Amino acid sequence: MIQIRKPVAPKKLTRDGKRATDALKSAFNTDPASYDSGALTFSIAGLYNHSSVKLALLKAQHDKCCFCESKVSHVAYGDVEHFRPKKGWKQSHKDSLNRPGYYWLAYDWDNLFFSCQLCNQRGKGNLFPLLNPAMRAKNHTHDISQEMPLFIHPMQDDPEKFIGFNRHIPIGLDQQRRGETTIKNLGLDRRELNDRREEEFGRLKLLHDALMIIEEHAEKDGQEDLRDRMRAELNRACMPQSQYSAMISNAMRKGFSL
Secondary structure, rough: OOOOOOOOOOOOHHHHHHHHHHHHHHHHOHHHOOHHHHOOOOOHHHOOOOOOHHHHHHHOOEEEEOOOOOOOOOOOOOEEEEEOOOOOOOOOOOOOOOOOOOOHHOOOHHHHEOOOHHHHHHHOEEEOOOOHHHOOOOOOOOOHHHOEEEEOOOOOHHHHEEEEEEEEEEEEOOOOOOHHHHHHOOOOOOOHHHHHHHHHHHHHHHHHHHHHHHHHHHHOOOHHHHHHHHHHHHHHHHOOOOOOHHHHHHHHHHOOOO
8 A cells, every 4th residue: 555645626526525415414413313324325416436536536546446556447447435434334344234334424535545346345345443443433423533443544644654565465564453454354465466466576676686786887888778777667666656666665675685
């Protein structure tokens, strides 16, 4: 994971999303006891998954899944993901679905991200564990700032503080185990993803090792251009637009040591 920087929310979301959110809150206020967010229609006017919203997320995230950093659009449509689930929530996978969900955040720009289907549908789904479940906000009158989510927020948190890498394998770093919880429950260590990261790690380690050899004699052998292109490729792999840039940045800091 890398930290995501978003632009301002698309006009479609700010204009129509506020009206839709007000309607959801009003419905809850009318009859809180029987309010069922699972029965609600959240795709009013195609708001949260409107093309302008999805395109803005794709651009901000460099066409990468907000969780696993895989490029998505060339092989799949991807999902507009709600960090706090809108219809219902679970503290753990074995729990039954609790309602209402975070209905008042269905169109909240800070709650929306672009995700691959595997991370969203097979991994996260309605799961949203808290360090202290008693502090959960259960309707729009509660304060979500009192929550302590165990999942890393791709925009508000710096994932590098919570997730590191042993070669291509992600590992949790923090004592509260937010990194470990995010890795385990979103499947960030799933076999297919580890295999793909291992390929990229091996390719760039080979490039790094070759660069170390060339740099020593580049000027004498007239290899300055090759050296510079190799440096540029390694630097590019650490940039936010590249797949698995968090892993490669971690490896570069360690000099690709094993």
